[in-house]
Amino acid sequence: xxxxxxxxxxxxxxxxxxxxxxxxxxxxxxxxxxxxxxxxxxxxxxxxxxxxxxxxxxxxxxxxxxxxxxxxxxxxxxxxxxxxxxxxxxxxxxxxxxxxxxxxxxxxxxxxxxxxxxxxxxxxxxxxxxxxxxxxxxxxxxxxxxxxxxxxxxxxxxxxxxxxxxxxxxxxxxxxxxxxxxxxxxxxxxxxxxxxxxxxxxxxxxxxxxxxxxxxxxxxxxxxxxxxxxxxxx
Numbered sequence: 001x002x003x004x005x006x007x008x009x010x011x012x013x014x015x016x017x018x019x020x021x022x023x024x025x026x027x028x029x030x031x032x033x034x035x036x037x038x039x040x041x042x043x044x045x046x047x048x049x050x051x052x053x054x055x056x057x058x059x060x061x062x063x064x065x066x067x068x069x070x071x072x073x074x075x076x077x078x079x080x081x082x083x084x085x086x087x088x089x090x091x092x093x094x095x096x097x098x099x100x101x102x103x104x105x106x107x108x109x110x111x112x113x114x115x116x117x118x119x120x121x122x123x124x125x126x127x128x129x130x131x132x133x134x135x136x137x138x139x140x141x142x143x144x145x146x147x148x149x150x151x152x153x154x155x156x157x158x159x160x161x162x163x164x165x166x167x168x169x170x171x172x173x174x175x176x177x178x179x180x181x182x183x184x185x186x187x188x189x190x191x192x193x194x195x196x197x198x199x200x201x202x203x204x205x206x207x208x209x210x211x212x213x214x215x216x217x218x219x220x221x222x223x224x225x226x227x228x229x230x231x232x233x234x
Contacts, residue, residue, distance in 0.1 A: 001156035001230040003169065004137065009149055010066040011092075012036040012100075012124040013047040015058035015191065016149070021225040024173050026218050027123045028131035029151050031061045036100055036124040037082055040089040044116065045100035045124055048186050053086060055191045066092075071192050095123045102126060108185045108201055129178045130215025134159060134230075139212065144194055147187045150213045154230050159214050166233040172222025174233060180211030187212075 008029045009016030016032075023030040036045040037054070048054045057076065059068040068076040076082050079092045099119040106113040120128030135150040138157025145153050152169070162177045169175065183204050190196045204212045 001136065001154040001159075003152055003224060003226050003228045003230060004155050005145060005153035006224065006226060007145070007149070007151050007153075008032045008061065010034055010059045010061045011068065012045060013049075013051075013054045013186070014068060015055060015146065017058070017060040021223055022151070023221070023223050024132065024169075024218055025221045026131070028125070028218070031064075032151060033095070033124040034061075035066050035092060035094050037086075037090040038093050038100070040091060043101065045102055045119070046086075046088075046090055047102060048189050049102075049104055049184055051086065051088075052189045055186075055189050057085075058192075095121070097121050099128075100124050104184050108188075109198070111185060127179075127215070129217070130181060131217055132175060133181060133213050133215045134175075134177075135213040143200065144191075146191055147189075147194065147200060148183075148213050152224070152230075160209070160211075162232060163214055166219060167216075168229075168231050168233050170222070170224045170228035172220065173224050174219035175216040176219055177214050177216040179215050180209050181213045181215045182210070183212050 006019040006022045007016050008019055008031055010031050012033050039046045056071040057068050059066050082090050082092055099121045101116055101118055103114050103116050105111040119126055133150040134152040136157045136159045137155050167175050187200050188198050
């Protein structure tokens with residue numbers, strides 16, 4: 001397998017930027033999920049599970065500043081900008097020593113029975129067991145990779161067979177693959193050029209493990225680039 005796409009998502013649940021090279025640290029792709037939008041009414045980190053409109057904006061990281069452009073061309077930089085655009089009071093917050101609280105509907109068809117959990121510190125990831133994610137073109141098929149927000153897209157297939165092993169990406173990076181990634185209603189949400197599609201999640205839940213993409217933790221950081229090989233470490 002080799003890398004065909006690299007992605008960074010500076011603000012949790014907001015569209016991200018495609019990269020040619022990426023620096024990887026113990027927190028994953030440098031700058032990935034580094035900021036979140038805290039809903040002032042609940043104290044929870046707002047995600048596209050609760051607010052689908054987030055996916056209609058795209059964020060890039062420039063000199064350590066997340067700069068977001070909406071699907072209508074507005075630029076969002078501050079908490080006030082985001083509050084005005086969303087129509088709810090939010091705070092753009094950089095990740096720190098305390099993890100965020102997230103929500104997910106247990107009933108994906110009707111989006112009811114919401115449950116919450118505490119995520120890890122230092123970056124706004126859902127789980128401390130996965131700081132970088134990977135998916136293959138074989139698994140994606142005709143699905144757009146933006147639905148799954150994986151950091152690394154590789155040509156080939158069979159990534160689920162790597163769970164529990166160590167992999168090499170390029171010459172420097174080593175990753176322990178810890179899990180298949182559970183999926184939620186977010187993969188069904190519309191994005192620029194993509195319509196709402198409940199069949200995506202219905203199809204995933206019929207898979208033997210009901211997961212899609214693999215996630216892991218960095219053993220050794222470094223720089224990766226499009227074209228790098230991905231191999232099981234021996």
